[in-house]
Amino acid sequence: xxxxxxxxxxxxxxxxxxxxxxxxxxxxxxxxxxxxxxxxxxxxxxxxxxxxxxxxxxxxxxxxxxxxxxxxxxxxxxxxxxxxxxxxxxxxxxxxxxxxxxxxxxxxxxxxxxxxxxxxxxxxxxxxxxxxxxxxxxxxxxxxxxxxxxxxxxxxxxxxxxxxxxxxxxxxxxxxxxxxxxxxxxxxxxxxxxxxxxxxxxxxxxx
Amino acid sequence: xxxxxxxxxxxxxxxxxxxxxxxxxxxxxxxxxxxxxxxxxxxxxxxxxxxxxxxxxxxxxxxxxxxxxxxxxxxxxxxxxxxxxxxxxxxxxxxxxxxxxxxxxxxxxxxxxxxxxxxxxxxxxxxxxxxxxxxxxxxxxxxxxxxxxxxxxxxxxxxxxxxxxxxxxxxxxxxxxxxxxxxxxxxxxxxxxxxxxxxxxxxxxxxxxxxxxxxxxxxxxxxxxxxxxxxxxxxxxxxxxxxxxxxxxxxxxxxxxxxxxxxxxxxxxxxxxxxxxxxxxxxxxxxxxxxxxxxxxxxxxxxxxxxxxxxxxxxxxxxxxxxxxx
Numbered sequence: 462x463x464x465x466x467x468x469x470x471x472x473x474x475x476x477x478x479x480x481x482x483x484x485x486x487x488x489x490x491x492x493x494x495x496x497x498x499x500x501x502x503x504x505x506x507x508x509x510x511x512x513x514x515x516x517x518x519x520x521x522x523x524x525x526x527x528x529x530x531x532x533x534x535x536x537x538x539x540x541x542x543x544x545x546x547x548x549x550x551x552x553x554x555x556x557x558x559x560x561x562x563x564x565x566x567x568x569x570x571x572x573x574x575x576x577x578x579x580x581x582x583x584x585x586x587x588x589x590x591x592x593x594x595x596x597x598x599x600x601x602x603x604x605x606x607x608x609x610x611x612x613x614x615x616x617x618x619x620x621x622x623x624x625x626x627x628x629x630x631x632x633x634x635x636x637x638x639x640x641x642x643x644x645x646x647x648x649x650x651x652x653x654x655x656x657x658x659x660x661x662x663x664x665x666x667x668x
Numbered sequence: 669x670x671x672x673x674x675x676x677x678x679x680x681x682x683x684x685x686x687x688x689x690x691x692x693x694x695x696x697x698x699x700x701x702x703x704x705x706x707x708x709x710x711x712x713x714x715x716x717x718x719x720x721x722x723x724x725x726x727x728x729x730x731x732x733x734x735x736x737x738x739x740x741x742x743x744x745x746x747x748x749x750x751x752x753x754x755x756x757x758x759x760x761x762x763x764x765x766x767x768x769x770x771x772x773x774x775x776x777x778x779x780x781x782x783x784x785x786x787x788x789x790x791x792x793x794x795x796x797x798x799x800x801x802x803x804x805x806x807x808x809x810x811x812x813x814x815x816x817x818x819x820x821x822x823x824x825x826x827x828x829x830x831x832x833x834x835x836x837x838x839x840x841x842x843x844x845x846x847x848x849x850x851x852x853x854x855x856x857x858x859x860x861x862x863x864x865x866x867x868x869x870x871x872x873x874x875x876x877x878x879x880x881x882x883x884x885x886x887x888x889x890x891x892x893x894x895x896x897x898x899x900x901x902x903x904x905x906x907x908x909x910x911x912x913x914x915x916x917x918x919x920x921x922x923x924x925x926x927x928x929x930x931x932x933x934x935x936x937x938x939x940x941x942x943x944x945x946x947x948x949x950x951x952x953x954x955x956x957x958x959x960x961x962x963x964x965x966x967x968x969x970x971x972x973x974x975x976x977x978x979x980x981x982x983x984x985x986x987x988x989x990x991x992x993x994x
Binding site: 497512514530531532533553554555558561567568569570571574575592621624625628638639640641642644655667 | 669670671672673674691699700703704706707708716720743766767768770772773861901902903915
């Protein structure tokens with residue numbers, strides 16, 4: 462684990478900020494000049510080097526040692542750097558739940574979590590739920606009850622549903638609806654999602 | 669999102685020192701409001717100081733009261749056995765807010781520090797005195813269905829959206845703070861402020877200060893209810909909410925605390941109503957009179973006129989529900 466109170470290495474603060482502003486100005490001019498465009502591109506590449514922060518986290522049992530910009534969300538890290546596309550970007554503002562993942566066993570919106578704030582954490586995404594070729598009981602139940610139509614919200618629904626049962630908030634259909642309200646399904650598969658979760662709850666399997 | 673520097677602070681001193689070094693830095697805990705505001709371009713700090721390494725994750729209780737560390741998550745508070753049994757109003761209010769995922773991320777300190785806001789505050793193409801002082805208020809004369817009816821000014825009519833804070837205001841909590849000048853305490857009802865001429869200020873914290881925890885004194889209330897009315901059954905901001913704590917003995921109200929959400933720039937305590945119901949029988953007549961009194965002095969802005977009628981009904985219903993609880 463890195464030491465606490467660390468600061469990013471390399472030029473930071475005002476100098477870096479001014480540098481970025483300059484880059485933007487050059488980029489604006491570049492419409493008229495391919496040479497400047499190339500210069501701006503190089504500037505951005507250098508700027509990117511300045512921004513990186515070291516980050517070590519575990520995703521679906523695999524430890525990753527990475528470099529990320531502080532502004533990269535956990536969602537973008539999973540999708541764009543680790544190429545785990547199962548976690549979906551819906552609203553990107555914590556309102557739809559499509560990006561739901563587990564961090565140290567708790568469901569969160571990965572779109573509102575900065576990747577650098579997950580140092581040392583254990584992340585589970587939809588890709589990490591099945592045991593080899595054996596689907597997770599919640600995945601089985603979603604298929605059995607037709608708990609989706611287009612499927613875009615489904616990874617988030619399933620990740621959220623697993624925690625809903627684990628937390629002990631899946632005792633009645635009303636309680637499930639309340640504790641699953643952070644996951645929106647625009648196809649309206651809600652009745653089937655509730656049925657799937659109820660079945661897993663009643664099955665009593667270890668999740 | 670505009671990039672920024674990022675630094676971790678694992679002690680109060682490290683956090684306060686880091687904040688003092690960078691004027692436009694901000695503390696980050698759960699980030700559920702701050703990251704969202706940064707994505708929308710509403711705020712763009714030069715530096716984020718991540719305080720999640722600070723030792724503020726404990727709930728400690730004794731016979732006098734309970735102290736909740738600033739970094740305890742909303743769901744941890746709501747699920748804590750002592751909160752559920754001794755302060756059920758707080759658990760109920762927290763569970764009425766946001767979603768399960770957000771409650772797992774959001775902290776007690778962060779919930780208190782979330783911005784008082786409206787849709788125009790979020791829309792950087794529109795005037796907003798809170799976001800950009802002096803530009804005007806687009807909500808006055810605009811879309812103001814969600815907006816305040818108490819304590820407004822001609823500069824701002826936004827509401828503080830927290831449910832947790834409504835319960836903490838009713839329970840007379842105290843906010844514990846640390847900062848460059850040392851530690852201090854602020855009464856919860858004095859923590860958030862009305863917009864006046866400076867709507868850019870949501871609260872009475874001084875520059876560089878940080879919430880370390882919340883204290884709630886033990887109380888003798890035996891009846892509680894948090895009623896929230898919103899556009900959908902779950903996961904929406906309140907149109908109107910009411911937190912009620914009552915002590916009823918022999919059919920009479922011997923002590924009462926009430927606060928409303930969704931009606932003001934801060935959690936709105938109903939102190940006049942509390943005085944009025946003291947000693948009165950816990951019945952429909954008392955509740956109806958209390959509800960009328962609660963809505964006295966309300967000012968509406970067109971689309972939110974309904975909040976007066978809804979507010980009266982909500983206060984009556986919340987008192988009724990609380991009084992019927994065993």
